[in-house]
Amino acid sequence: MTQLAIREKVLVELAESVVALDEARAIAAAEAALHEGIDAYDAIQEGLLAGMNRAGQLFEEQEYFVPELLVASDAMYAGLSILRPHIRPESFEIPAKVVIGVVEGDTHDVGKNLVRIILQTKGFEVLDLGRDVAPAKFVDNAIEIGADVIALSTLMTTTMVNMDETINLLEGRGVREQFKVIVGGSPLSKGYADRIRANGYARDAISAAELVKRLLQPEAVAIAG
Ligand code: B12
Numbered sequence: 001m002t003q004l005a006i007r008e009k010v011l012v013e014l015a016e017s018v019v020a021l022d023e024a025r026a027i028a029a030a031e032a033a034l035h036e037g038i039d040a041y042d043a044i045q046e047g048l049l050a051g052m053n054r055a056g057q058l059f060e061e062q063e064y065f066v067p068e069l070l071v072a073s074d075a076m077y078a079g080l081s082i083l084r085p086h087i088r089p090e091s092f093e094i095p096a097k098v099v100i101g102v103v104e105g106d107t108h109d110v111g112k113n114l115v116r117i118i119l120q121t122k123g124f125e126v127l128d129l130g131r132d133v134a135p136a137k138f139v140d141n142a143i144e145i146g147a148d149v150i151a152l153s154t155l156m157t158t159t160m161v162n163m164d165e166t167i168n169l170l171e172g173r174g175v176r177e178q179f180k181v182i183v184g185g186s187p188l189s190k191g192y193a194d195r196i197r198a199n200g201y202a203r204d205a206i207s208a209a210e211l212v213k214r215l216l217q218p219e220a221v222a223i224a225g
Contacts, residue, residue: 006036014047014079019054021071023078030082040086041206044114048079052110073110084117091123092213099142100151101129103162108155111185111205115151118205124212135166142179149212152198154185164196180215184208 001009010033017025026048033043055072058064064072098119102112109131119126127145129137142150150170152163163183170176180199183192193201199215202208 007038010036011047015051018051018072018075023075026075026079030079040083043083048076052076087121089121094216096148096216097125098149098151099127099147101133102131103152103154103159104134105159106154106156107131112153114205115208118209122209135169138166139169149180152183157187167196
């Protein structure tokens with residue numbers, strides 16, 4: 001088998017282990033990915049996350065329900081725990097503090113966790129407030145630690161408004177200019193980010209790190225991914 005065929009086979013196995021809701025299989029596939037020299041981030045993105053997306057489609061087709069998705073994310077995290085220590089550390093060497101969380105009303109945290117992991121591997125200091133985070137909690141914590149960036153995540157259209165609320169609160173307290181606010185999550189777009197006066201939007205974890213880097217450089221431009 002060629003190297004390319006082996007890579008493809010391992011990535012498919014990673015994805016299938018998540019769809020099959022099989023933690024042990026995800027761990028074995030992650031170990032195989034490392035053994036075959038596949039880049040850890042590629043294995044996460046093209047293997048585990050591809051499987052998570054497939055599980056999401058099955059949810060939309062009503063073949064899977066919430067319990068299946070929970071077990072799928074357990075399998076994904078099991079694979080992630082093997083791959084995470086091998087993500088290539090490539091520090092941007094920008095001393096910045098980021099406060100990250102999922103906005104109020106939303107408990108989807110897989111994407112946010114991935115963004116946090118990538119930001120940390122790039123050398124940023126990250127305070128993770130978890131999920132279902134009220135606007136005031138973002139603002140209080142950002143002020144308290146002297147954050148440079150506030151990163152807001154949501155996966156639900158119904159909770160997008162709480163990103164807007166967080167920015168309104170920053171403005172209301174007169175501290176908006178102290179922070180760059182970035183937003184992400186599958187229902188979002190650059191257009192929405194502009195409308196709520198965020199500093200930037202990125203579509204995935206790697207672009208999120210690039211975005212933070214760009215925003216913190218002088219004469220930053222708020223476009224990424
Ligand atoms: C897994 C999942 C769940 C799991 C969540 C487990 C967990 N701990 O996160 C469980 C089963 C708990 C769940 C529950 C629910 N879910 Co759900 N879920 C999903 C699913 C299948 C996958 C989400 C996921 O993890 N994707 C993988 C990650 C890696 O991708 P991501 O989150 O998009 O993140 C990437 C980018 O968006 C970006 N990013 C993310 N955050 C940020 C932040 C910043 C700052 C930046 C720059 C970038 C960024 O980078 C990430 C990495 O590349 C989606 C469908 C889908 N295909 O998206 C539905 C989905 C999000 N769920 C949905 C719904 C409706 C629900 C429930 C209400 C269902 C119910 N009836 O109970 C509840 C919500 C409860 C609540 N109040 O929060 C809907 C939302 C619909 C909508 N339009 O709002 C979706 C779209 C499914 C659907 N089509 O109906 N869900």
